[in-house]
Amino acid sequence: MTEPTSPGRRDLGAYALVVAAWLATRAFAVVSVDMTPWNLNDLRVYASWLPWFHIGHFPSSDPMWQYPPGAAGIFVAADSLPLSFRWGFTFVMLALDAALMAALLVAHARRPDASWRGPLLWSAAGLVVGSILLARFDVAPTLFAVLAVLFAMAPVRSSRSLLSGAAAAIGMLVKVWPALMLLTLPRRALTRGVAAWAAVTLVVLGAASLWSTGSLSFLHNQEARGLQLESVGALPYVLTRFLEGEHLPTGLRYGSIQILLPGTETVGLAITGVGILVFAIVAWLRLAGRLEDVPAGDIGLALVLVSVATSRVYSPQFNTWLVGLAAAALLARSSRMLGPAVLVVVVSLITQVVYPWRMSQLIEGDGLSTWLQTARIAGLVAATVWALVAIRPRRSDPDTAAALSR
Secondary structure, three states: OOOOOOHHHHHHHHHHHHHHHHHHHHHHHHHHHHHOHHHHHHHHHHHHHHHHHHOOEOOOOOOOOOOOOHHHHHHHHHHHOOOOHHHHHHHHHHHHHHHHHHHHHHHHHHOOOEOOHHHHHHHOHHHHOOOHHHHOOOHHHHHHHHHHHHHHHOOOOHHHHHHHHHHHHHHHOOOOHHHHHHHHOOHHHHHHHHHHHHHHHHHHHHHHHHHOEOOOOHHHHHHOOOOEOOOOOOHHHHHHHHHHOOOOOEEEEOOEEEEOOOOHHHHHHHHHHHHHHHHHHHHHHHHOOOOOOOOHHHHHHHHHHHHHHOOOOOOOOHHHHHHHHHHHHHOEOOOOOHHHHHHHHHHHHHHHHHOOOOHHHHHHOOHHHHHHHHHHHHHHHHHHHHHHHHOOOOOOOHHHHHHHHO
16 A cells, blocks of 8 residues: 655645745846846945945945945945955845745744745745845845744744844844834733844944944935935826926935925925824734734734835835735735735836836836836835735734733
8 A cells, every 4th residue: 555645745845846936036036137237236336335344434425325234244244255246245145035035934834824825925036026136135134024023923932032023123233124023023022022122233233333433324314315206205296297298307316316396305204204103003002912813924014015105215125025024924824915915016026117127217207107107106005005904903812812811
């Protein structure tokens, strides 16, 4: 009698297929970086900062320096390899990307209710996000944000909440937004997570201050940014000028194309205020114990969607964040984020068409470019609203209610 195939072997084949898909799409991403040479422009900017880092300074006089001090570690690591900076940077991004893929697969193997949707989505990110996945360093904060969520999804233990908080801190020290992942922790684990986050943040910032000067200079450059052409807040200006048949005044400021019209600063502040308000509401719901039955990954994706939708900037590389957090959310079968995740994929694909292929046409008021941008922003806003509705508090089941009462 033939022995039936064990589930473990079937799973091994599935893991191999996911890894093969990751390898194939990353090979495409690596090759396509050179097929889209404008993606190398930012790598040249990163390389121009290296002399500053090597003498213990941050390039505070350069308005394009808008990152927390941890970002410098990525550029220095890429430069330390026995490769050109371009290929050293690609190698570092691939290594971080592979770590994210491995983290999702390990989490899948350890969760009895795991879904393949999450790992499959990230394995396809090389196609979904495109070459910019490896031409910017956004894989780094995404990795730590996903790790923070995965630790938050695990059974509540002091070590897990500490690791989640530490991962959120490291991600925040590369780009600010991963700090939001603290709110994915259950209420009873939040204090430990915040303590770990604060400890790591203080240690790293203290070390950066001792090692260098200007480690916090990025704050001023971030504040000074205007309303970027690609952002949600810019869409009314784009549509109005298109419908009126007029040219859209733009200019290159702080490394991005910004709209040069009266009122843009007010619009930028207004949408930022909306984002802060939503974060405050989610934080209140978390502290009130009303999000305990919502999967951590769902909260993480909802928060990063709000972050992007209410930002004055929506650069194409931000889709790396969205796809990474969508993959973490979809890891759980109980996730309510399939719809928002599908919209994220659609938005990411549209982004590859608009930026940078049709950027100049968009500025000039080209009809196709304008409607593609409208679809891109509409998809992002729809995904954000959908995600927020999906994480709204529901009536707790008896087990959850009993846990909250203890």
